[in-house]
Amino acid sequence: MIQLDNQLSERLGLFSDPQSIYKDINNNPNKEKQSKSDKYSLRPRSTRRKHSSDEEEYEGNPKPQTNNKKLKQKPAPLSKYRRKTANARERCRMKEINTAFETLRKVVPQIAPQQQQNEKLTKITTLRLAMRYISTLSEALDKNICQVLNNQKMSSSSCDDLESLFLESDGESLTLHSDVSEQSVTSSDFGVELSSDSFGAMDFESFSKDISENLTCFDAFLVNFS
DNA sequence: TAGGCCATCTGGTCCT
DNA sequence: AGGACCAGATGGCCTA
16 A cells, blocks of 8 residues: 555656656756657648659659549648638637646646646646656556545445555645555545544545546546537 | 747649 | 648747
8 A cells, every 4th residue: 555655646746756746847857859850740641742742853754644634732731711600610629628728637646846836737748747647547557546436335444555544634734545655645646525513533435526527527527628 | 138928821632 | 623741931929
């Protein structure tokens, strides 16, 4: 159980510096490796198209039109009216995406340096946090914790390895306990909204319930994207 | 002032 | 044909 405690904390970047996850999330290791040409490279389709047309030019002798396929004629630019409506649709589409991002921002735990807590998460950070959050929840599910504790029939004696696992709060932070836990986890780290009056000790059943509710929010987010 | 983030416009491509 | 989606270009705003 200590193991889980540690794993959760580690996953959430709470083991060392709480700011580290934030830094880590914003410093994608691949990002550095990404060359400028990668970052600003043409998308595959365009590249393909460009290369194929380049080849034709470089060769000096354009591909023989074996299939008698004529080069696609460049379509006429959209009329002013259609351009306007297309722009409007695009704005609408982007607005939907941003709404979905807002929903996601509310759901993902925000582990950020204090001064950045009030700042709006960027889109990329939101996505990265969400990915971490999902992995963390998945890991918890893998351990069957939520499943076991959601099972009303299960007696406390039948889950020996879980009976000492609970969340305790000092009013400000939650501590995930096994027998001993050095790591203190704030409720917001789990994206769990806790009512202040019920603080004291929180069993895992209600914790998992809260997680389920948050997962429902994720569903809503996904529906927004689908 | 450079760099990051964002909104918007735009043209290309795919799908219905 | 028209809409959806995507990515590049551009300009504005903000911060270190």
